[in-house]
Amino acid sequence: MVLTSDDMPLVRIDVLNGYSPAERTSIGDCVQRAMTETLAVPERDRFQLITQHEPGSFDFNRSYLDIERSDRFVLVQVTLSAGRSADAKQAFYARLAELLGDAIGLRAEDLAVVLTENERHDWSFGRGEASYVVIPREQWR
Numbered sequence: 001m002v003l004t005s006d007d008m009p010l011v012r013i014d015v016l017n018g019y020s021p022a023e024r025t026s027i028g029d030c031v032q033r034a035m036t037e038t039l040a041v042p043e044r045d046r047f048q049l050i051t052q053h054e055p056g057s058f059d060f061n062r063s064y065l066d067i068e069r070s071d072r073f074v075l076v077q078v079t080l081s082a083g084r085s086a087d088a089k090q091a092f093y094a095r096l097a098e099l100l101g102d103a104i105g106l107r108a109e110d111l112a113v114v115l116t117e118n119e120r121h122d123w124s125f126g127r128g129e130a131s132y133v134v135i136p137r138e139q140w141r
Contacts, residue, residue, distance in 0.1 A: 008045040008123075009035060009080035016071050017052050023104050024050050030099035031076055038091040039084055060112075072110045074100070082117035089115060 011031055015024070028048045035041035062069045076096070093113055100106040121130045 008047065009039075009041055009078050011035075011048040011079075012077040013048065013050045014058060014075040014077075015050070015052055016058055016073065017054055018071060019052065019104075024052070026103045027074060027100065030096060030103050031078075034092055034096040034099055035078070038088055038095050039080070040088075041080075067109050069110055070107070072106060074106060074111050076111070076113045077116065078113070079116045079118065081120055081123075084115075084117075 011028075013024075013027055013031065015027070019027070028046075028050055031048065032041075032043065032046050036043050060069065060073055060075070062073075092115075096113065097106075097108040097111050100111060101108065124130055
């Protein structure tokens with residue numbers, strides 16, 4: 001499958017309480033910018049859920065794979081159409097870590113990213129329809 005920039009991802013970002021509203025906005029901005037720069041995602045195709053968790057409701061292994069994580073840990077989950085190369089994904093991970101480090105001082109050790117790929121028929125943006133299947137491509141904007 002050859003992807004065009006018409007593929008819209010869904011992003012979930014989870015953090016512990018303690019991030020300011022400005023920092024949370026900045027995290028979302030960095031994710032969007034990294035996707036735009038490395039995964040051919042249009043800048044305006046932004047669907048993000050940013051959730052803060054109370055202590056005890058966001059449990060993560062603080063030393064998984066010998067990577068030490070702090071209370072500043074950020075988990076980014078991106079659901080997107082299948083087809084990006086391993087190199088593009090690696091570029092996304094690296095660029096996101098760089099942007100978050102610059103924007104909010106996040107250590108690369110405090111960032112985890114999960115990409116989940118699916119197919120065009122797995123998306124419905126309304127009307128109870130598989131949007132990418134039934135809506136003509138020229139209307140995907």
